[in-house]
Amino acid sequence: xxTKERVAFCTNIQKKxxxxxxxxxxxxxxSLYFGAISISFFILFVASFPGIGTLxxxxxxxxxxxxxxxxxxxxxxxxLKIIRDEYTILGDLFVPFKxxxxxxxxxxxxxxxAFASSFASALVILSxxxxxxxxxxxxxxxxxxxxxxxxxxxxFITLLxxxxxxxxxxxxxxxxxxxxxxxxxxxxxxxxxxxxxxxSGYIAFAGKQIxxxxxxxxxxxxxxxxxxxxxxxxxxxxxxxxxxxxxxxxARIYQDFVQPEPKVEISSIExxxxxxx
Numbered sequence: 001x002x003t004k005e006r007v008a009f010c011t012n013i014q015k016k017x018x019x020x021x022x023x024x025x026x027x028x029x030x031s032l033y034f035g036a037i038s039i040s041f042f043i044l045f046v047a048s049f050p051g052i053g054t055l056x057x058x059x060x061x062x063x064x065x066x067x068x069x070x071x072x073x074x075x076x077x078x079x080l081k082i083i084r085d086e087y088t089i090l091g092d093l094f095v096p097f098k099x100x101x102x103x104x105x106x107x108x109x110x111x112x113x114a115f116a117s118s119f120a121s122a123l124v125i126l127s128x129x130x131x132x133x134x135x136x137x138x139x140x141x142x143x144x145x146x147x148x149x150x151x152x153x154x155x156f157i158t159l160l161x162x163x164x165x166x167x168x169x170x171x172x173x174x175x176x177x178x179x180x181x182x183x184x185x186x187x188x189x190x191x192x193x194x195x196x197x198x199x200s201g202y203i204a205f206a207g208k209q210i211x212x213x214x215x216x217x218x219x220x221x222x223x224x225x226x227x228x229x230x231x232x233x234x235x236x237x238x239x240x241x242x243x244x245x246x247x248x249x250x251a252r253i254y255q256d257f258v259q260p261e262p263k264v265e266i267s268s269i270e271x272x273x274x275x276x277x
Contacts, residue, residue: 001252001256003197003200003201003204004204006197006201006204006205006249006252006253006256007201007204007205007249009252010205010245010248010249010252011205013082013083013248014248017082020078020082020088021078021079021082021244021248023090024075024078024090024093025075025240025241025243025244027090027093028071028074028075028093028240029237029240031071031093032068032071035067036064039060039064042060043057043060043061043064044057046060058115061115061118062111062112062115065107065110065111065114065115066100066103066104066107066111067097068110068114069096069103069106069107069110069111070094070096070097070100070103070107071093071094071096072110072169073095073096073103073106073107073168073169073172073173074092074093074094074095074096074097075093075247076169076170076173076247076250076251077092077093077095077096077169077173078090078092078093079244079247079248079251080170080173080251080254080255083248083251083252083255084255084259095173096172102172102180103172105180106168106172106180106183106184107168108180109161109162109165109168109184110158110162110165110168113157113158113161113162114158117154117157117158117161118154120154120157121150121151121153121154124150152217163191164187164188164191165184165187165188165191166187166191166198166250167187167190167191167250167254168183168184168187170250170251170254170258171183171186171187171190174258190254190257190258193257194253194257197253197256198249198250198253201249201250201252201253202246202249205245205248205249206242206245206246206249209238209241209242209245210242212238213235213238213239213242216234216235216238217235
């Protein structure tokens with residue numbers, strides 16, 4: 001399948017299953033938003049106790065990132081099932097939590113990189129002043145340019161590190177009998193083989209959305225109160241739609257490499273590994 005055909009296919013999927021995808025991304029957003037708020041307060045409470053409290057707080061932060069990866073995997077599962085024309089429900093978003101131990105092992109590249117990046121971001125904040133000075137006006141936190149810049153730098157660094165593992169969620173679902181170590185290896189192999197397809201697919205299908213998101217993001221940094229506030233809110237929501245387009249294209253490319261023909265058993269991917277060895 002060519003890039004043009006993939007774009008046409010993904011566009012048709014969005015039209016045909018748009019409502020289901022919107023519900024899924026909304027559920028993902030709500031889960032992340034309220035989950036993050038609830039856990040953040042608990043982490044701050046635990047961290048207030050010196051010694052063991054700090055260690056527990058760090059451990060909890062790590063598991064928060066594992067939870068984010070689990071939700072990401074669940075969303076990818078929904079997209080993959082839609083592409084394969086299989087029955088899917090909103091509950092599939094939480095399927096990775098059923099075998100959380102396996103999810104922890106598969107998510108280590110993301111969880112560790114996100115943890116390291118957030119730790120580095122915290123050090124940057126402390127070098128600027130203090131957490132109290134950054135978060136002194138909680139009601140207007142979106143107006144704190146320093147905070148926003150640091151957060152987006154953290155997201156960008158984590159994204160760069162995890163691009164080679166973009167197929168992890170899909171392999172984690174398709175290869176239940178494979179060990180997490182093998183899944184990571186095969187995911188990297190397929191990334192190398194399909195890098196050209198991924199790059200051209202992202203540009204062709206999500207390129208305009210990415211540009212629009214960056215424009216809105218730049219507007220949020222301006223010192224024009226009304227425009228900055230509105231742009232900040234829009235950019236936060238729009239980021240999820242950019243993410244959806246990118247992962248939908250990723251799922252389509254994954255399907256092309258793993259199952260080039262409908263209803264072919266997932267044994268073809270074994271050949272990818274064998275040809276590399």
